[in-house]
Structure formats: structure tokens, C-alpha cells
Amino acid sequence: MTAYWLCFVLFLTGLYGVITRRNLVKIAISLSVMEFSCFLFLALTGYREGGVAPIVDVADPVQTYVDPLPQAMVLTAIVIGLATTAMLMAVIIRIYRKYGTFDIREIKNLRG
């Protein structure tokens, strides 16, 4: 159970960072922290106490297996996360070139 709570704390840490940080790169890092807490949570849902790799052994069929599906999901999600982060960093670099700053308070052309 502790692992789940720590995972949630990590999620909140990331959310706190997204809300309070003013540097764009730090916001991107906080988003990654949030993202990875989700991945951890997904991986944890497949965990079984004393589970082994899900290869069915005919001789001993009553073994506990870990759930392989969340692992496949996490792999997919990591690839997607990589694309999102790359996209975000590309935009941040472009913003730095246009505005000459990473400070979110200086980037306020649009409002209303």
C-alpha cells in the first residue's frame, strides 16, 4: 500500500511543480514527473505478492503470475510520453528564440 501512496505523492509533486514553477523547462520537468507517477502506478497495478513471470508451467500450474498487461500498457505510454515531451521541449526552445526568456510571466501576449 505504501508504494501506491508514494506514487500519489509523486503525482502531487509534479502537479505542484506545474502550478508553481515559473521557468518553462521546470514546468516541462514537472510534467514528466507527473507522467512517470502514472507509469509507476500502472506498473504497480500488475504487481502480485510473490508473483513470477507469466510463463505457464504445466508441471506446477498453481503459481502466482504478475499481470503482464500493465507492462505492455506502460511501454506504450512511455513512447507516447516521449513524443509529448519532445514536442513540448521543441515549443519551449522556439519560445526562447522568440521571447528571449524562459519566464512564464514574460510570455503574456494573449489574454482575455
Place this chain on the structure above:
Amino acid sequence: MMNPLIPLLVAIPLAGAFLTIIIGRFITAIPRYMALATLLITAFISFWLLIAGGDDRSVYIMGGWEPVNGVAIGIHLVHDGFSALVLCIISFIGLLSVLYSVSYIARYTSENYFYALFCLMIAGMNGVVLSGDIFNIFVFLEISAISSYALVAFGVEKNELEATLKYQVLGAVASFMVLFAIGFIYWGAKTLNIADIRTVFSQGHEKGYYLLVQILLLTGFGLKAAIIPFHAWLPDAHSSAPSPISAMLSGVLIKAVGIYVIIRLFFNMFEITEAMAVLITTLGALSMAVGVLLAIGQWDIKRLLAYHSISQMGYVVMSAGIGMMLLARGIRPEVAALAITGGIFHMVNHAAFKGLLFLNAGAIEYSAGTRDLHEMGGLGKSMPVTSATSLAASLSISGIPPFNGFFSKLIIIVAAVMGRFYLLAALAAVVSIITLASFMKFQRYAFHNGEQVKIRKEIREVPVPMLLSMITLAVVCLLLSLLALPGIRDAVLTPATDILIDQMKYSSQITGM
């Protein structure tokens, strides 16, 4: 017998996206025609499936993994009355936007990336709409989201970059909420299939856990749909994108990845509870009222239209909420059906008229070079077609007969009155009047109001492809009124309502029992 056309709706735009980049590298003139062809085929398939979509052929299982003992395994693509309708909207508005882009995007550099990203966005949206399991909804959601981030930033100027940053950060938070919710659902239900999750949850669930999942999903998809407390990114993103993309984002994307998924999950995956119904109705009514109030003060035409998108989506969410409320109480299911039909009808109509309005805004920007209502005026003489089509769209969004917006708003208001939600009915009527006022301002300042001296260059009507897509959409705005007729409504809108109301229909379709 599985229908082999269903996966093509995702595969063709996806292939189109990558082939556009590869071939566009060697032959620079070809990407636009490839995108047009891709969208044409997709539109053809979606309309074919809408017309000929039988019950037994509407599920496609990727890889052919048949359900075992009534438990679905593998990836299901589900094509039913509701998704058929949304698929048609996506590919039809997409087709007209590409046609419009042929002239409009010529001003930008790297055209082939534009068309590739456009096809990718279509593939993502089709995937979200077709997907029968919740993790695939997330995957396709991200595909469409990443391509729309890039498309919003396509101008790579200061405003575009700022808008896309806001959009990306909020979009990413929304995605993590959804992913977290998926984790929770898998934890509790040990399955990802929407129909299966329903079966598992109907056998008993913990109340707090159920509520947490619902709230996480509502927040995540609410952010994507820009319902009012989560709307901050929408006016910036929708007004900064190139106009055909604004038409796609406002007309289609917020519906396909936001409203559609909310309605689908809350009707077909979760059991309808009164508390959730009240929450959704409140959010809808709030978006409706606050969105239109924020729109009044806007002088940037695209920003004005973007705020109206929030308000019009409020109608859809509110009527779905009214339907849920009546279903949860178990009284007067025919009124609930009427409310949901009205909501779906308004969603279809909104795609047509808001798409058209954004294309009009793009045409004005293309010819006059400004988006500020103060700086334009007297455009009615120099741009007669744009003026006429935008008048059609404005009348349509404000709910003036015989245009489509009138009928859907009428159905929603009648359903609200019949369900004894008098306050909501009055609110819907008032919001409609304020919308009319706001669009009268748009018409007056843009097209009538005499010549403005600020625009020095000679203003001409836009090129033929742009005119063609605007005229088509204006005609569609009129034709969609026909959906209100009983015979046509039964053929098109009723299947969509049935699949949402009849709880067993959706799951029996998937598990084959």
C-alpha cells in the same frame, strides 16, 4: 462477420500521413492532393457505414481474438449509431477544411508537414471514436493531441507558440488524469474493455473508488472538451491556429476527443447516477452561460467564435445531463431520449456552422489581413460570398429558422420543459438570444458598417477552393434541418440515442451474447 471497412478508417489517414511526408519530399505539388484523396476515401467510407451500418457487422476485433466465455479480449473497434454520426462529422469537415487549405496554406512554408499532421489528427480522432477499450482511447487521444499541438503552432510566431504552450501543458495534465483513471479502472476491474468494465462494475463496486474514477475521467476529458472551469486554453489555441485548423479544432476535435468520450463513458461504461447527472448538467449549463458572456466583449473574430464554441458545447453537455438525470430517476424515458437526441443533433449542427464560421473568419483574414472587428467594415460589397455564407452560419448558430441550429435548440428546450427543468430551458433560450446579439455585432462590424480607411489594400473575394468549401457548408447548414423530420431523424439520430439509452445493447454487441 466482421466488417473490414472499420479499421480502414484509422489505417487510411495514418498511411496517408506518412506517405504524404515521404512522397512530398520528392514531388512538392502532391501532398495536398494526397490529403484530399485520403479524406475523400475516409468520408466515403464513413457515409457508407452510416447508411449501410447493420447491427451484426459493427464490431471489428483487431487480430481476430474472439471473446472467450463472453469476456472480450483483444482490441475492439466498435461502430454503432453514435460513433457513425461522429465519424461522418470528422471526415466531412476534414474534407472541406483540406479543400480550403489548398489555397489558404500556400502562404505558409512546409506545406507537406501541414497535410501530414492533418491526416494524423484525423486518424487519431477516428481511432478515439471507434475504439472499444479505454486504453486505446488514450493512445488515439494522444495521437490527435500531439498533431493538434503542432498544428496550432504552425505559424511559429509569438502568439501561436504561447497558445500551443498553454494547450500542451493543460492537454498533458488532462492526459495524465485520464491515464491515472485508466490505471484505477484496471486495478479495480481487471479489464480495459468498456462493455466488460460495465459488467464488472454492475456486479458491485466500492462507492468512493467509483466516484474517484468518474471524477478523474470527467476532469481529464472535460479539459479536452473545454467545459467551463477547464476552458482556459481554448480561446488562445483556437484563435491562433491557421483557420482551417481552427475549424477542425472547434468543429470536430473538442467533440470527438472530449464530448463524445464523456457521453460514451458516462452512458455506456458507468452506471448512471443522479449525483453525476447533476454535476454534468451543472457544468453544461455553466459553460453555456459563461461562454456566451465571455464572448460578448471580444473584438477578435476568431476569439469570439472560440468562446461561442464553449457556449454551444454547453448545450450538448447540458442536454446529455438532462437525459442522464431523467434516466437515473427512471421516469419518462421518452423525454430523456428527446433530450439526448437534441444534444447529439446540436453537436452535428455545431460542427457545420462553427466550421463554416471559422472558414469565414479565415477568408476575412486572408483578404483583409486583420482579425480585429474595429478595423474591418464594408466587406459585404467586396466579398459577397463570404458575407452571404457567414450570414447563414450566424443565423444558424443563433437559432433562427429555417437553419439547423433552430431545430436542435428547439428540441433541447422542449425536452428541458417536458422534463420540468424550467430554469435550464429559460437559460438556454436567454443564451440563444445573447448569441444572436453577439453575431449581429459580428455581421454589422465586419460586413456592413461602411468602408474603413484602415485597410488600404484592395480587398478581393477569396480563391475558388475556399469559396467552394464555404458554400458547401452553408448548404449543409440548411440541409441538416431535414434531420428534424421524423423519417430522417429515425434513420440517423435515433440509432445514436438508442445505443446510449439501451444499456444492454452496447455490451451485447461486443461480447456477442
